[in-house]
Amino acid sequence: MRVPFYDIKAQYDELAAPLDKVVHEVISSGVYALGPHHNALEREIAELHGCKHGIALNSGTDALRIMMDAQGIGPGDEVITTAFTFVASTETIVQTGATPVFVDVDPSTFMIDTSLIDAAVTERTKAILPIHLFGQLCDVRGVTAAAERNSLVVLEDAAQAIGCTYEGTPSGNFGVAAGFSFYVTKNLGAAGDAGMIVTNDDEYAARARAIRIHGMGRERYYYDYVGYTSRMDEIQAAVLRVKLQRMAAWNERRAEIAAIYLDRLSGLDLPLPSIQPGNNHTWHQFAVTTPRRNELMPFLRERQVDSMIYYPVPLHFHAPYARFGGGEGSLPETERISREVLNLPIHPHLTDEQVEHVARSVVDFFA
Ligand SMILES: Cc1ncc(COP(=O)(O)O)c(C=O)c1O
Incomplete structure (x- = not known):
């Protein structure tokens, strides 16, 4: 699938x-x-x-x-x-x-x-x-x-x-x-x-x-x-x-998908995204982190599951912006998350079967 x-x-x-x-x-x-x-x-x-x-x-x-x-x-x-x-x-x-x-970023949110x-x-x-x-x-x-x-x-x-x-x-x-x-x-x-x-x-x-x-x-x-x-x-x-009329319904579907992932992946040794206190989450992305990211991504690809890395290289490692950073090790959480992050599909037109297939594939990887 x-x-x-x-x-x-x-x-x-x-x-x-x-x-x-x-x-x-x-x-x-x-x-x-x-x-x-x-x-x-x-x-x-x-x-x-x-x-x-x-x-x-x-x-x-x-x-x-x-x-x-x-x-x-x-x-x-x-x-x-x-x-x-x-x-x-x-x-x-x-x-x-x-x-x-x-x-640096807070490891629980990936944000400032x-x-x-x-x-x-x-x-x-x-x-x-x-x-x-x-x-x-x-x-x-x-x-x-x-x-x-x-x-x-x-x-x-x-x-x-x-x-x-x-x-x-x-x-x-x-x-x-x-x-x-x-x-x-x-x-x-x-x-x-x-x-x-x-x-x-x-x-x-x-x-x-x-x-x-x-x-x-x-x-x-x-x-x-x-x-x-x-x-x-x-x-x-x-x-x-026209699309704004559908956004709330699409965001609800994203939340349903997130709830399935959070449930199915909860037993794994895999930090999952959390809704921060006070926030409503619109689930633009569903990001997990694992030191085995570079194995997980091809494993999912073999199961025909597309995933993305947002973001693979922190900005202070790119040539035009390196002069503004303190080099490797200066932003430890930013750098670790960039090495470990993987985003799973969460767009609102996924079927339940597709979502279960993604979740099962991640579970199988860690089994
Ligand atoms: C966090 C963030 N900032 C800025 C932008 C820039 O937006 P745009 O692609 O519309 O120029 C994007 C979108 O790609 C983004 O994700």
Whole structure:
């Protein structure tokens, strides 16, 4: 039985009629940018996260970059973040001319170990950029307390955290802003690249809105900031609005699959993901760690089970970012998790039979 890691086509099949309809409507309307779907999606995502503003963009990476530009992060500044993640957070910090300062992750969450933040703060530190990984939020209380103690702003990388809350409060309300990715494989995925910033700050929102379109603020062809071309296409907004209707049901299915894995794998010598206190988990990923990862992955492949390694190499080991890290051994948990992590398929279109096959295959490996 083949178990694919993602099945984007199944999402389309489920929603083919409304997706075809809305895409045709947009193409035939001739309105391809900053149109009604774009504006409605901004409102809907902002509302979902209890925020005043949504600024739709062409990727999650641009969301992070524009979040930093709108905050005025630049050369000479330091931003505290983590190295066990996708490259976009560190990449965009470096693009602004600022310096990423890596702290290690908490082994129980793979996210920022907030007990290490104070020691990483210098007089140049401007912001903390926590990354909410795999479908739940980081230790938000720890991050906001450290930010307050040290007078820092918080910019959340919420690329994987659409719909995630901490003690009932959604991402986007813990600092200045949060940035989402709607890349195709996310819990809410476009038919290509798309992203969004949410914020409660009117002036910050106005700056971000201007920066996404060449810094054009008050008036057309008058430039207040250095900006980009980063509008979300109307077609992507329309597709996302259709899929948003299904997101809660898809997330419920992800939770059912997670519950099956947690039950079937509970007797093994295998640390399993846990829901952190106060969090709702949207199960973007289901990550396990084992020193035998490099044997487990091919074993699963033989059983036709696809798995993925998110993330195989910590950011401070990559050539462009090595100068910001302390070399091998400097982030022991980050480095160990990168060696041991394996992500099992958890997309909502898996059948129970497929999920049981994955679980049985993992159990057989350890037997
Ligand atoms: C944690 C994290 N940050 C940032 C990004 C960047 O988002 P995008 O691929 O939409 O540019 C991603 C998505 O791939 C991500 O997973």
